Amino acid sequence: ETGVTQTPRHLVMGMTNKKSLKCEQHLGHNAMYWYKQSAKKPLELMFVYSLEERVENNSVPSRFSPECPNSSHLFLHLHTLQPEDSALYLCASSQGFQSSGARLNEQFFGPGTRLTVL
């Protein structure tokens, strides 16, 4: 596997279910991100982990719970979601700085998980 992978690609769940989204990056990066992509809206940054520590949490409801057990894996645990949470959830990774100090600031995205909440 190369790049950033996400599983599952599609998920349908009821409002009382508990499920988890998984992201894995094979790029040796040290930062990982969760985004929500809804129709007609800009990409919304949800969470950022840098060096396995959460550094951003953009007022996301507690029914979304991220977990970053190591620099290659990122999870998004879901419980008691609402229909308005239906969206494409994208994971991304990036490398902060090279050892030379040069900036490398592009993010690499996974294909996303299409979530439908009934």
Place this chain on the structure above:
Amino acid sequence: GNSVTQMEGPVTLSEEAFLTINCTYTATGYPSLFWYVQYPGEGLQLLLKATKADDKGSNKGFEATYRKETTSFHLEKGSVQVSDSAVYFCALSPGGGYQKVTFGIGTKLQVIP
């Protein structure tokens, strides 16, 4: 705060037409600028980038020049193909150890044969 403005579209062009998608930004300091592309059913892919004023990013026939005086990063291609049909996102990053990237709303491009 930082912001990115681009037309929502859809932009519909005939094959081999010239493409321009406008992007303007608001940011403090000297951000890096990006264009990402999202093909149907896929995640975002980096198309090109520029890290300082007057830099030109280019890839797959697409170009964009970092214009600090007009705070713009317009995307251009001389001759579009049907395979270029996708959603294009302009974005900026202030830089740093991790990057809080600000994205535009995305512009849908449809190229018809």
